[in-house]
Amino acid sequence: MNHHLHHTLKAVSAQCFGKNQSLPSLCYTDTDLLTLEIDRVFRRGWLCLGRVDEIPEVGDYFTYQLLNEPLLVVRSDPDSVSVYANVCRHRAMPVAQGAGNAKRFVCPYHAWTYDLNGALKSAPLMKKKADLKHCGLPVIRSEQWGGFIFATFSNNVAPLQESLQGLEEVTANYQMASMHHIANFSEVWECNWKSLAENFMDGYHLSVVHPQSLRPLTPTNLCDSLSQGDAYTSYIANYAKAAPAREHFAPTLTEVETRQSRLFCVYPAMVASLSPDTLVYLSLQPVGVSQVQVKWGICVWEDNLSEEHKQQRIEKWQQINHEDHEVLQGLQKGLRSSFYQGGALAPESLEGCVSHFHDYLIRMLD
Ligand code: FES
Ligand SMILES: [Fe+2]
Known part of the structure; x- marks a missing residue:
């Protein structure tokens, strides 16, 4: 690692580790840092295919x-x-x-x-x-x-299932493994890969960025923290009272769980939204500092969902992703500003996952 980058990372760690702070802009724009991330984060982590x-x-x-x-x-x-x-x-x-x-x-x-x-x-x-x-x-x-x-690509990283035991406990009742894959897509988004991961794990933006698609269902003020570990983090998006009840889901779900989505990140680069009837995941890999390759897919609980209903669910998530992509493109512009130095994150229930993700990255890059 070059001297300059080493120095920068020390400063980032002092400013952000365990401090609930957003990362300084150079973390999203520096090509040497990206090379280091590929080496220490991507090549040493579990990546979703x-x-x-x-x-x-x-x-x-x-x-x-x-x-x-x-x-x-x-x-x-x-x-x-x-x-x-x-x-x-x-x-x-x-x-x-x-x-x-x-x-x-x-x-x-x-x-x-x-x-x-x-x-x-x-x-x-x-x-x-x-x-x-x-x-x-x-x-x-x-x-x-x-x-x-x-x-x-690592022989040293701990076995995945073992590392995800805590996440397994809070997702088991939804029976993800029994859900049916209906579609997947390959896209390039115009932002840093970390911004996309952070955005997906941030309940704070839901009502603002998704006023029609998500606010009536999972408004920001009902988000709550869930569980985190060395290899993952997660949060809960509770459903608004007026949100319609889901009809098809695993019989193992508790009443409370039928009215919650659980969003999680398996470090470094897989994020997912798990609801009773639909599972959406995005698997990320950097193309450059301002571009990320995304494979995303949708799975549903129902065995024989009609083509029309499949299409509805796909379109709903295309809309949500579109709204996020628009914001993230703007964000990448802001991150190139020489005046942005990083700011405070919202409380644990809203942006705790972003902070956990930063702490994980700093650990891996240290
Ligand atoms: S057989 Fe020659 S490259 Fe595969
Ligand atoms: Fe979003």
């Missing part, structure tokens, strides 16, 4: 670009999902493109062929067959939690 039920049948797969790593996510047998480096062992061509179903993966360059377990099965015209024995696709460490597929 998508949902298990995007690939329900054996051979179903999707490819995913995570930082500089092309990945291949495959239902390798009925009970397991495997994540491989999507890089041919011959001369590095990605062996799979897009998504689909395959019995084997044939490299489009010279036709080396891999099975669903990533083992090399054939390599045309190669003479030294024995050399090919250990030429499987590299396996990436992965885990499932709540029906999500996570991967990490």
Whole structure:
């Protein structure tokens, strides 16, 4: 780390760690800091790739670009999902493109062929067959939690499920793993990745930024803190009295839970809104200091939701995301100002998660 950045981080830590303060603007604009975040936060954390039920049948797969790593996510047998480096062992061509179903993966360059377990099965015209024995696709460490597929490039980070025990307790009754994936989208938002994570975990903005889409349902003044740990933070968005009752949800939900959404962040870069009937998640990765790649998806509780109702839920969240994106684009402009130095955050029930997220980042970057 260069001397200047080291000095800056010390100052940020002194100003913000445990102090319920927003971060200074350079945290959202400095390219050296972004390089450090990729190295220490992204490459050392658990990152969400998508949902298990995007690939329900054996051979179903999707490819995913995570930082500089092309990945291949495959239902390798009925009970397991495997994540491989999507890089041919011959001369590095990605062996799979897009998504689909395959019995084997044939490299489009010279036709080396891999099975669903990533083992090399054939390599045309190669003479030294024995050399090919250990030429499987590299396996990436992965885990499932709540029906999500996570991967990490680190061998040292603690197992995910273990790290999320506290979050598991406060989300278990909603039965996320039983919800059905109906759609996902890939977008680039024009803001720093941290601003998007913070925005999603901030109950303080709900009534102001979402006057039509959220204020009548989950107004700011009803937000409350929930649970936090080393690997996550979360808050509750209580429903307004006039908000219509949800009709379809897990039988395990308590009466109180049927009138709450629980919003959480699995550090560093997955945020989600879990309501009785709908689960929306966003998985983030930085493209640059002012751009973030977003994979976001929607899952629903109902088994056979009509196309019309699916579309309604998707459109509702497109609207919410649009409202947030507009604000975040403005924010990124403000963060480039040389006059902004960071300010106080709202109380724990409203912006506590933002403060927890900052403390996590400062720990990781230290
Ligand atoms: S790069 Fe894949 S077979 Fe040559
Ligand atoms: Fe929002």
